[in-house]
Amino acid sequence: MKASFVMIREVDVTNTYPPLGILTIGTYLDSEGHETTVHDVLAGEEDFIEEIARFQPDMIGFSMQTPQYAITEEYFLKMKQGTRFKDTLFCVGGIHGTAMPEETLRNFGNGKLDFVVCGEGEITILEIANQNGEFRNVEGVAYLNELDMFVFNPRKKFVEDLSSLPIPNREKIDFQSYLLPPGMIRGKILQRVTPVMTSRGCPWNCTFCCGSLMFSRKVRRRSVAHCIEELNELIAKWDIDGVMFMDDIFTLNKSWLKKFLAEFVRLPKKLEWGCASRVDTLDDETLGLLKKYNCSQVEFGVESGSNRILKLINKKITQNQIFEIFDKTHAVGIRTGASFQVGHPYETIDDVKETYKVVQRIKSDYTVVFFSTPFPGSKFYDLSVENDWFVENDSFDNKWTIRQSEYPIVEAGLTLEEAKYWRNKIQNSVWQRNYINWANLRFAATIGLFYMLNPKRLFFAIGRTFKNKRLDELVEVGLNLYLEQTAKRQPKQR
Ligand code: B12
């Protein structure tokens, strides 16, 4: 069978992360004797439609998180026009369809999708391909039957052995265009950094998160050898300088970590590396291990500084644990990243003041503050529906933006104005620590130069900074400018 997989992304500074999901399932199908193409599309690009038409696939699958709903739907409708793809099956996979299969089938693209793949894609899509597109009896598939009734075949199997999957073939996309600053190690600008996932699943159950809906709460880990094979390939083929381990909790299993790091340092090139973690999965021994093997940055989802909110969102950490681990991580000489949210359910001004205090106290090297957003599939989403917290009662349009910085989706505790005020206040308070450091000086100077050569953009950035009262606008517009000036692929303006 021939299949094309497509991910549409808005032009944004977080475009440092290749579409690993569709790369993985595309490579998997290839290895099983099918033929696939993977299209990693920036909003505005259209050439890929012609490429897919020439390839003549039997099936086209879109990958979609909630913020990509509106833009993906736009392209889907465009492709459905005319007769070019009249005999092609269309499906959607990824977290949004997994969380809301019936809503997606009924509303996305005027109900013209053939089916939705819920959860991990590999087993499901291979079964469909092996059956030449017959999807109705396959686990993990949802569709509307002839009577317009919703049918869902629940998933029973996950990929038990992740090491049995082939290494994603990054040549299927323009991977070179991802090896650009700012890189995935946030706050530290690097040229050629890329993410790698060594596990799937997270045992915790935070109320704002929907990650476990995709990969379950049971953690499955790739073998050390399989991860090292991928890293060797990334060095040999792409000459990477660094790697960011994007697993939900990279530091969860100490014995695996020890074995992995012992092999990691024997790679043919010394790589800068960082990872994501939780404050309660690090202890002195693990920190010592990270230090010994030259970890440069650990990112923590802190979410709130208030013990009351941490409890309400089921984060299962406390303010004291946060203080202790940030202090210890800095003491051993590892940089920290911290992400917070403002606008949690039932959050009060006192709670958000605690968050402000904690941010100042822990002095993370990089801090990002989001509006708390009820993504479908999370407990927070259900609560928001139940309590009618949505600011506007409308569909998944482009207000669910990738940056969630311009528009809170719900009013769940703080008023909209309070949420905006505190989010900006906290984010602006860390601007200097986030960006002004020696490591980034050359990069900052280059952006400054590009601004001088493009004064219109500078005025645009200053205008946005004042309008949104966010200093980060200066950096984000600057980074986009940098990417436009240096990328082989020029993002198109929409
Ligand atoms: C890495 C990551 C990112 C990366 C890149 C994401 C990307 N474009 O691939 C970056 C840092 C850019 C990012 C940004 C954001 N992310 Co994010 N991210 C993740 C993370 C940690 C891992 C994703 C990943 O690569 N997984 C590995 C691959 C192999 O899995 P996968 O992509 O899910 O693909 C599998 C299946 O989904 C399925 N599949 C996927 N596509 C398709 C298509 C077809 C046709 C089929 C059949 C199957 C299929 O098969 C694949 C293989 O099994 C997840 C958490 C998680 N545990 O999944 C959150 C997660 C996906 N992110 C989330 C969020 C909220 C965001 C942001 C909004 C955060 C923000 N505030 O800016 C932005 C939005 C980005 C956007 N697309 O607009 C939420 C999604 C919520 C939602 N309903 O949309 C998640 C689930 C975390 C959470 N908190 O709940 N993210």
Ligand code: SF4
């Ligand atoms: S936020 Fe992090 S720790 Fe909490 S459930 Fe999601 S992945 Fe797990």
